[in-house]
Amino acid sequence: MGEHDWLAERFEENREHLRMVAFRILGSAPEAEDAVQEAWIRLSRSDADTIDNLGGWLTTVVGRICLDMLRTRRGRPEQAIGDHSPALEDVAVPDPEFEAVQADSVGLAMLVVLETLTPAERLAFVLHDMFAVPFEEIAPIIGKSPAAARQLASRARRRVQGTPEPPDADANRQKEIVTAFLAASRGGDFEALLEILDPDVMLRSDEAVVALGGAPELARGAAVVAGQFSGRAQAARLTLVDGLAGAVWSLRGEPKVVFSFTVTDGRISAIELLGNADFLETVELVPLET
Known part of the structure; x- marks a missing residue:
């Protein structure tokens, strides 16, 4: 052949x-x-x-x-x-x-x-x-x-x-959990963070965020992730990220880092820190009042 x-x-x-x-x-x-x-x-x-x-x-x-x-x-x-x-x-x-x-x-x-x-x-x-x-x-x-x-x-x-927005109950619950997470982070309340985070929570940061410094590419476990956020996220603002509650850190009005959260059984099971320019161009961000 x-x-x-x-x-x-x-x-x-x-x-x-x-x-x-x-x-x-x-x-x-x-x-x-x-x-x-x-x-x-x-x-x-x-x-x-x-x-x-x-x-x-x-x-x-x-x-x-x-x-x-x-x-x-x-x-x-x-x-x-x-x-x-x-x-x-x-x-x-x-x-x-x-x-x-x-x-x-x-x-x-x-x-x-x-x-x-x-x-x-x-x-x-x-x-x-x-x-x-x-x-x-x-x-x-x-x-x-x-x-x-x-x-x-x-x-x-x-x-x-046919669900451009998540169910109201789930969306509201996620907003409550993310709001509590941001408050505990800003206040340096390590114990409160442990309560909010799943024991096996995973934190991922894309290359753009890692390049900014201060964020690991990958971290796992409630204690480790809580340590990363305790006393931080001072400038992060509660925001709808593609229809679900998350957060955004901006510089001079321009989004630089998006915090995307996955909530499972009432606790945060995953956090993604995303700063890739292509992602920032496509993501839908709607500021929320706390």
């Missing part, structure tokens, strides 16, 4: 997966076929010996192609949704059986909601939530950091789920 034939056989092994990825990003079987065919053209022109994970490489390539197609679609505002959403149109397609199966698996309601997302949101959500592609691999496709890709997927997920 020649190298070209071997490569074609490996590609065929991945074709159905690639069609599903492309269909769920684009919502159109004909466009999905075009994206997969373009991926084959790019593969046939590449040096296959340099590709360690062919399946992952092909998924990334299809993702990039689909993103370009979505952005081109956005540049044609006169094009109606029915022109590219097969579940909403009644036209002949190359493979009606494939399209019917995929439209049923995705769901008409989801296809409609996906049309409201930005191309980057749609790609991040589909690749991560439907195909478990890590944000580290999604980030280069959309030209963002992994943290920014995570935020885009999170925002898309809330729209798809």
